[in-house]
Amino acid sequence: MKNIISIGWNSWLKQHKESVLLFDSIAAASELALMLNGHWDGCNGVILAKCDEVAVDTAAKLLEARWCYQGAEKAVLKRVTTDEILRRYAIGERYFINANLRCAVLASVKLSEINLSYASLSWADLSQANLSKADLTAADLSQANLSGADLSKAYLMRTNLTKSDLQQASLKEANLSRANLSEVNLTNADLTGANLSFADLRGANFNFCNLSGVNLTGAKLIESDLAFALQ
Template identity: 85%
Template sequence: MKNIISILWNNSLKPHKESVLLFDSTAAASEIALMLNGQWDGCNGVIIAKCDEVAVNTAAKLKITTWCYQGTSKAVLERVTADEILRRYAIGERHFINANLRCVVLASVKLSEINLSYAKLSLIDLSQANLSKADLTAADLSQANLSGADLISAYLMRANLKGADLQQASLRGANLSSANLSEVNLTGADLRGANLALADLRGANFHLCNLTGANLTGAKLIESDLAFAIQ
């Protein structure tokens, strides 16, 4: 009996894990933070001590918005169109965490410093786009067209780029640690100073790819694939 009381007492003293909720707009997040007595992160996230999903759903319905938990394996936010993301970017919004942009065409656009972490970007066309310093942490970019894209100093940790087209892309100083780059086309790409530690590079095409100063510590690759790379 004493042990049970002790366990209950200790559990009651432990801090409850906070929940981070993501909404499909910054305005909705700001207003719902007030409604739920939560903390608005200045973007599209709300931090609350204890998540009551009934209350969250009620608030979301009132504000005509959708939401999901940060880092959820499957985003439930509404699909964002190319026009919508460009409009919101033009007025200063940069945070589109968990957004669904699958198959969207955004070729040759400027989206530098945008936050698309955990976003669904498979089959997206970002060819020739300016994504310098963009946050693409854990984003799904499988089979994406990133040919000629400017990804200088971009954050791509744990991103899924399997089968993506990165021909002639500039990835100087980009962080690709633990990213999935298997079967990626890196022909002519610039990866000088990039961090590829623990990345999966098996089956990637490195023809004329510049890897000078790149960190390949622990990377999974076939040595012969680097035969035509610049090192």
């Protein structure tokens, strides 16, 4: 079924050159596609043959939704509360791109496979959280508390983890290429099979950190910092 949808979607795109709009929820995208006579992608995207920004703004305001063009740098989501994230996640939503969750308290929650790419999570408490297979590409997690968190197979490319606490965290097979992990606390963390290519690891604490099978190609680090790591 997915292949049929994918083929139809790709065929539709090739025949049209329209505006692709992203909305802050799947429900809003679905309703706005009908209101604006657009093509809903089954997620939070809508394709319009011709984008009338006034009409889009008017329709979005009726549904209290936020939107932007695909690839736009401005945030799609306003400040999101932890209760809202958990409620929407529980009903199946996974896309929270650009979400503002600075200082949020999400300790011990299950958010596996969530998409928080480009999100602001600095100073957030995600200790013991299940973020396995989560997409945190280019997110800001500086000084966040991720101690004991499960980030196995997570996507953390270009993510800012400066001074974050990753003690006892699981980062097995996580992709941290080009991530900023300067001054990160990785004491007792498990990075087995992780990709740290071209990552900034200067000043990181690797005490008793498991680095078995880690890819450190091009990584910036002070070799003496690895003295107490498990390899």
